[in-house]
Amino acid sequence: MPGNRFNAFSDLGIGLGLRSVHIDHILERKPDVNWFEIISENYMVDGGRPQVVLDRILEQYRVVQHGVGLYVGSAQGVDRDHLRRLKRLVAHTRTPWVTDHLCWGSVDGTFSHDLLPLPYTPEAVARAVENIRIVKGELAVPFSVENVSSYAEYRDSTMTEWEFLTEVAEQADCGILLDVNNIYVSALNHGFDPLTYVDYVPPERVTQIHIAGHSRYRRFVIDTHDHPVIDPVWKLYARAIERVGPTPTLLEWDARIPPFEEVHAEALKAVRYWDHTRGRLSHAG
Amino acid sequence: MPAEARLLTTQRRFFSALREPIFGDSRGRSELPDREGDVSREFVRTANELILPSALLEPVERLELYHRQYWYRLLDSLAEDFPALRRLLGDKTFWDVIESYVEHVPSRSFTLRHLGRYLGDFVDEHPALAPHPLHAADLARLEYALCEAFEAAEHPALPPAELAGTRIALQPHLRLLALRTPVDTFRHRVQAGRKTAAPRPAAQTARRFVAVFRRGLRLQVDRLPRAAFEILSAIERTGSLDQAMDEVARRTDLRRLLEAARVSAWFADWLGRGWLVRAPANPLALVKEGSTT
Ligand SMILES: [Fe+2]
Numbered sequence: 001m002p003g004n005r006f007n008a009f010s011d012l013g014i015g016l017g018l019r020s021v022h023i024d025h026i027l028e029r030k031p032d033v034n035w036f037e038i039i040s041e042n043y044m045v046d047g048g049r050p051q052v053v054l055d056r057i058l059e060q061y062r063v064v065q066h067g068v069g070l071y072v073g074s075a076q077g078v079d080r081d082h083l084r085r086l087k088r089l090v091a092h093t094r095t096p097w098v099t100d101h102l103c104w105g106s107v108d109g110t111f112s113h114d115l116l117p118l119p120y121t122p123e124a125v126a127r128a129v130e131n132i133r134i135v136k137g138e139l140a141v142p143f144s145v146e147n148v149s150s151y152a153e154y155r156d157s158t159m160t161e162w163e164f165l166t167e168v169a170e171q172a173d174c175g176i177l178l179d180v181n182n183i184y185v186s187a188l189n190h191g192f193d194p195l196t197y198v199d200y201v202p203p204e205r206v207t208q209i210h211i212a213g214h215s216r217y218r219r220f221v222i223d224t225h226d227h228p229v230i231d232p233v234w235k236l237y238a239r240a241i242e243r244v245g246p247t248p249t250l251l252e253w254d255a256r257i258p259p260f261e262e263v264h265a266e267a268l269k270a271v272r273y274w275d276h277t278r279g280r281l282s283h284a285g
Numbered sequence: 286m287p288a289e290a291r292l293l294t295t296q297r298r299f300f301s302a303l304r305e306p307i308f309g310d311s312r313g314r315s316e317l318p319d320r321e322g323d324v325s326r327e328f329v330r331t332a333n334e335l336i337l338p339s340a341l342l343e344p345v346e347r348l349e350l351y352h353r354q355y356w357y358r359l360l361d362s363l364a365e366d367f368p369a370l371r372r373l374l375g376d377k378t379f380w381d382v383i384e385s386y387v388e389h390v391p392s393r394s395f396t397l398r399h400l401g402r403y404l405g406d407f408v409d410e411h412p413a414l415a416p417h418p419l420h421a422a423d424l425a426r427l428e429y430a431l432c433e434a435f436e437a438a439e440h441p442a443l444p445p446a447e448l449a450g451t452r453i454a455l456q457p458h459l460r461l462l463a464l465r466t467p468v469d470t471f472r473h474r475v476q477a478g479r480k481t482a483a484p485r486p487a488a489q490t491a492r493r494f495v496a497v498f499r500r501g502l503r504l505q506v507d508r509l510p511r512a513a514f515e516i517l518s519a520i521e522r523t524g525s526l527d528q529a530m531d532e533v534a535r536r537t538d539l540r541r542l543l544e545a546a547r548v549s550a551w552f553a554d555w556l557g558r559g560w561l562v563r564a565p566a567n568p569l570a571l572v573k574e575g576s577t578t
Contacts, residue, residue, distance in 0.1 A: 041396055046438035046457065049502045069395045075293035082395050107293075107300045111392040112355055113362075116299065123292050152347040153337045156295065191340055219341040220350065 003248070006142045006175025007207040008096040012062065012248040014267050019253070022260045023053055031264060035062040037250050038093070040100075041069045044085045054093070063093045064208070064248075066177075067100035069111075072131040072145060073118040074104045083138050090139060097207055099177040100135075102128060102145040102165060119154035120164035125171065132172035144175030144207040149182035149214075149223035151189055161186065162200040175207035178244075180236040181223065181252075185214050188221045194236055203244040211237055211270065212252040226255035228266050238273045246274045295335060302331045302348055303355040306388060311353050317360070317384070318377045324349070359387050362397040366432050367404070369472040370424045372481060374415055382414050382421070398436065401429045417466075420484045424468040430460035430497040431504050439499065442559035448526055448552065452564035455521050459560050460497040461514060469495050469506050498560070512542040513551050517560070524564050 003009040015035040018026075025031075036057060043054050057063060067086065070078055090098060103115040118124045128145075136143050147165050159167070169176050178201060180194075187194035211234075213227030229237075229251070241247065251267035308322030329345055336344035363383045364371060371379040386407045392400050405426035412418035437458035443451070455461075466484065474481045494514035496507050509517070515536070519529035533539055555561055 044396070045436035048434075048436040048439075048458070048499065050436055052502060075296050079395070085395075104296055107296045109393055110300065110304075111395065112300065112303055113358055113392060113397055114303075114351065114354055116296075116351065119292070119295060121292070127292055151350040152344075153339070154295070154335055155337055156291065156335075189339060219346075220339075222350070 004175070004204055004207070006097065006144055006205060007248060008142060010096050010248060011246070012064070012096075013246075014270050015064065015248065015250045016264060016267055017066075017250060017252050017254070018057065018063075019257055021257050022263070023057075025260045027053075027056055029260075030060060031260065033061060033264065035064055035248070037064050037066045040065045040067040040086055040089055040098075043089055043093075058093060063095060064250075065090065065093055065095040065098050066146075067098065068115065069105070070100040070131075070135060071103065071105045072100060072135065073102060073124060073128050074106060074131065075127055076107065078131045078134055079106075083135065087138055087140075090141060095141060097142045097144060097175070098139055099144045099146055099175075099208065101148050102168060103148045115148045117148060117150035117152060117154075118164070120157040120159045120161060122158070125164065125167050128168045129172040132168070132174050136172070136174060142175055142207070144177045144205075145169065146177035146179055146210065147182050147186075149179070149185040149189075151220060151222070153190055160192070160197075162197040166200065166202055169205050170202070174205075176201060176205045177208045177210060178206050178240055179210035179212070180240055181210065181212040181214060181229070181233050184233050184236055185221045185223045188216075194232075195239060198236055198239050198243070206240070206244045206247055209237065209240055209244075209247050209249045210252055211249060211267075224255055225252045226257075229269070234269070234273070237270065241273045298331045298335060299348075299351075302328045303352055304388075304391060305352070306384070307352060307356050311349055311356075316376065317380050324352070328352075356384075356387070359392065359397070359400060360384060363387070363401055363404070366398075366401050367425060367428045369428055369468075369475040370404075370421060372475045373417065373420060373424055373468075373471065373484065378415060382408065385411065385414060398432060401425065401432065404429060417484045420466045420468055420471070423462075423464045423466045424472065426462055427464065427468055427472060427495070427497065427506070430462055431506070434458045434460055434497050434499055434504055437499075439559070440562040443556060443561040443563055445553075445556050447563065448556070448561070452524050453520060453526060453561050454524055454564040455517065456498065456560050456562050458499045459517075461509075461518055461521065462495050462497065463514065464493045464495060465491075467493055469493065469508065472506070496560075498558070500558075510542070510546065512539055512546050512548075515539055516548070516551070517555070520561070 003011055013034040015037055016033055018036040018038050043050055045051055069082060072078060101115045104118060105112045105114055105116050165176065183194045183197045211229050212225045213229055215222045215224040249270045253263050305325055305328055308320050312320060332344040332348040336347050338344055360383055374382060386404055390403050390407060405422045408415055408418055408422040408425055415421040439458055440456060443453060471481055494509040494511055496509050498505055515533050516529060519532045523529050523532065
């Protein structure tokens with residue numbers, strides 16, 4: 001049985017992030033894509049072009065919702081209005097599962113529009129777990145949290161990021177959207193071994209995997225999503241697939257976006273690792 | 286400090302640091318004009334108390350990565366939503382104005398699409414920021430109305446037979462603006478890629494009334510006769526044709542305009558364009574998304 005209870009036992013294969021520069025191409029050429037990931041907040045509108053585009057995509061493709069605004073790590077709790085808007089969109093798109101980031105981004109009603117890192121403390125675990133339980137209680141589909149990339153570590157942290165992510169997912173009983181590029185970016189910024197991270201995460205909770213490119217500067221790495229996936233990230237991906245098995249995978253390309261075919265071809269490279277895993281499994285068997 | 290309050294304190298301190306103005310090197314490769322200065326002592330204290338150094342970066346440098354990202358993201362979003370205002374003000378003044386705006390009016394919505402909501406009011410309250418403050422404030426309101434119209438709902442047009450006696454409302458994507466300056470023409474020229482002359486000082490008496498709306502998915506800006514604008518505004522306020530017409534008829538300043546006008550032809554036109562709709566059963570549903578967040 002492919003998949004697990006956090007991704008509705010789906011075998012969706014390789015998907016792409018739906019980006020506005022590609023929409024005309026997609027609607028005209030109807031490329032053969034298994035599924036598109038949409039940013040939920042971009043479609044929390046009452047009408048107009050965003051809604052019409054979404055409906056036309058929904059006529060032809062499976063869509064999975066990925067959010068950037070729930071902020072389940074917020075010390076002040078999740079915004080109920082936001083949750084209501086999310087719920088309405090979930091009913092409309094029939095997304096098989098919903099994801100958002102394990103981070104915070106607003107305080108006292110003011111928004112950063114960023115995915116800010118959390119201190120890895122028991123208090124932050126408790127807060128995130130409480131928030132995720134509220135989200136799970138409202139949504140009719142499974143919910144997963146994604147690991148964010150980060151450029152800072154807190155003095156307060158008493159555990160590693162992988163311990164924190166696992167603790168939250170297990171206590172809240174939710175899935176994990178494992179972003180292997182984010183792991184790689186954070187590993188370079190903070191000086192840990194990314195394989196330790198991938199090897200620690202409970203495979204039975206991994207709903208989906210994100211792959212992406214990034215920008216490396218002299219003294220730090222920024223998660224820019226504006227390049228092809230580099231080899232070390234593919235290696236992490238291969239390791240994740242080896243542990244988790246074939247898992248719905250999505251390529252994120254958000255800036256300096258090349259033509260659709262180029263992005264699609266980059267995403268499809270992921271299949272190599274699936275076949276490779278299957279090959280190994282069958283040899284082993 | 287009790288353990289359960291620590292996360293909130295951390296998030297508040299981190300966020301206050303992000304909201305500080307950016308100076309010097311942080312403006313680096315961005316388009317922002319130079320601004321001398323440095324982060325505050327409080328910023329440095331926050332960084333040192335909250336964040337660990339890495340092998341290559343000091344805590345302050347790590348916090349500055351988020352600080353820059355915060356500013357660039359918000360300012361870029363405004364630059365995307367207000368292209369004509371940018372042309373009117375020129376790059377340097379434009380960045381100064383929106384930077385000052387974000388400093389005073391941070392985002393209060395889950396989406397950046399609402400960030401420019403108060404830009405027109407802000408420019409009116411800070412006229413010294415822009416060389417043509419009336420034009421700039423008008424243009425900010427016009428471009429924000431376009432952003433709103435872009436993603437507002439479209440309700441079915443009111444059947445003509447229901448015009449009288451039903452609670453009516455304006456089409457959600459229709460926005461009415463009373464401008465003090467001819468910025469609709471200015472924006473039109475910018476959009477058409479034509480040359481734009483520097484604006485002339487505005488005469489306060491010459492108001493222009495415009496409707497911003499969608500036709501299908503296309504945005505449109507049309508001038509309205511003053512009396513037409515007043516009738517539509519009264520419908521928006523009262524939700525009833527009778528009350529709106531009574532209200533307008535009582536205004537002595539409009540009487541002459543109304544006598545000369547072909548009001549019934551206007552209504553036929555508005556019904557044809559779908560500008561009038563049935564009022565939603567729940568009046569709160571008319572409150573626009575985002576205004577409550
Ligand atoms: Fe991601």
